[in-house]
Amino acid sequence: MRALVLALSLGAMPAIAQSVIPVRAIRAEQVVRPSDLSLAQETWPGAISDIADAIGREARVTLYPGRPILAGDLADRAVVDRNQIVLLHYAAGGLAIVTEARALSRGRPGERIRAMNVESRMTIWGTVRPDGTLEVMP
Numbered sequence: 001m002r003a004l005v006l007a008l009s010l011g012a013m014p015a016i017a018q019s020v021i022p023v024r025a026i027r028a029e030q031v032v033r034p035s036d037l038s039l040a041q042e043t044w045p046g047a048i049s050d051i052a053d054a055i056g057r058e059a060r061v062t063l064y065p066g067r068p069i070l071a072g073d074l075a076d077r078a079v080v081d082r083n084q085i086v087l088l089h090y091a092a093g094g095l096a097i098v099t100e101a102r103a104l105s106r107g108r109p110g111e112r113i114r115a116m117n118v119e120s121r122m123t124i125w126g127t128v129r130p131d132g133t134l135e136v137m138p
Contacts, residue, residue: 019047019068020054026063029106031056031077037069044068079132080107086115088126092138101126101134 018039026036032054039051047068048054057074080086080103090097101115107128115134116123126134 018042018049019044020049020051021068022063022065024065026059028059028061029078030059032059032063032074040066040068042068044070046070046072048074076108078106078108079130080113080128080134082106084132085118087133088115088117088124088136089129089133090136090138103134 018041020037021040022032022036023038024036026032034051034055037051037054043049047070054069054074056077058077059073060075061073063069063073082103082105084103085100086103088097088099088101100118101124102118104114104116104123107113109128109130111128112125113128113134114123115126124136126136129135
């Protein structure tokens with residue numbers, strides 16, 4: 001009780017948490033812009049509380065106006081699109097091979113996706129690099 005009286009007498013204001021909400025519907029795979037967002041006075045568990053954490057990221061699911069944006073609803077932007085021609089990099093020992101492939105799904109840096117070698121038509125798995133190429137491991 002003394003702590004409460006002391007806090008009130010010092011003019012301390014309680015912290016007000018806010019949650020980020022979209023002002024319009026944002027479809028999955030769309031990049032979030034500053035004009036798409038607003039702050040709600042309510043706090044929801046797991047919701048993003050800073051607009052800067054959402055700007056420039058990609059929606060994983062459709063985001064509806066007035067509903068809080070949860071941390072899992074957003075992801076880094078994909079650098080590889082489905083059916084995009086990408087370079088495959090393979091290196092083992094002293095051998096290094098670079099060839100073209102067609103991406104069979106979208107991918108963000110660090111994700112493993114399937115791709116089809118353009119020449120041999122073989123399907124392989126590769127890890128997406130930040131520059132949009134795929135690294136194939138032995």
